Amino acid sequence: AQRVTQPEKLLSVFKGAPVELKCNYSYSGSPELFWYVQYSRQRLQLLLRHISRESIKGFTADLNKGETSFHLKKPFAQEEDSAMYYCALPWGPSGGSYIPTFGRGTSLIVHP
C-alpha cells in the first residue's frame, strides 16, 4: 500500500534560516507528489506539484526516487511561511482507486 511519511511533527527555525520539510513515500509505481499548505485560519491549499517542477513562494521540492523522498526546501525562511505543511500522493495503489494519501503534516514555525 502507498504511504507518505513526514517524520517531523514540528519544525522551528528563525527568519532567514534555510528550511527543509521532509517527506518520504512508499509507492509501487512512478509517483506524482504534492505539497499542500494550511496557514492559520485558512483552508488547505495546493503549494506545489512535482509534475510542474515549479517554485512557489520560494519553495522547491525535488523528487528523489533513489531515496523515495520529496523534501520541501526554502533557502531563507520568512515569518509568513509559518503554517502546517502536508505532503501527499494523489492516488492509491497501482491499478487501484483514486484515493489521495496525505502525510501527518509538519508544523513550521518561523521565529522573528
Next chain:
Amino acid sequence: SAVISQKPSRDICQRGTSLTIQCQVDSQVTMMFWYRQQPGQSLTLIATANQGSEATYESGFVIDKFPISRPNLTFSTLTVSNMSPEDSSIYLCSAPNPQDSILDLLYGYTFGSGTRLTVV
C-alpha cells in the same frame, strides 16, 4: 482551479443530534472526498463520494454514522449522525481540480474551508 463552498463553517451541537455539512463546487468534478481533521493534525479520509453510486467508506467509518449524498457532479453532503463529543473535529470536503484532461488528479485537489464541529 475549482472553488468549493462549504457550510456551515462551525456549529455547536447537542449530543445525540445530527448535523449535515454541505459542499458546493463551482465546476463538475468526478469525485469528492470527505475528511476529518483534528486541529494541527493530519487528515483522515472518511469516504469517497461518486455521483450515481454509494459512497466508499474507509476503515472505521460506516454509512449509518456518516451518510453521504452526491446528487450531482457539483454537490455533496455529509451527515454526522447521533453525535457524541468524540465527533468534535473539523470536517473537510475536497475535490480534484478539474482540467481538460482525464488526468485531473495530477493537478491537485482543492478543499472546502472546513466545518468546525463541537459536540456538547
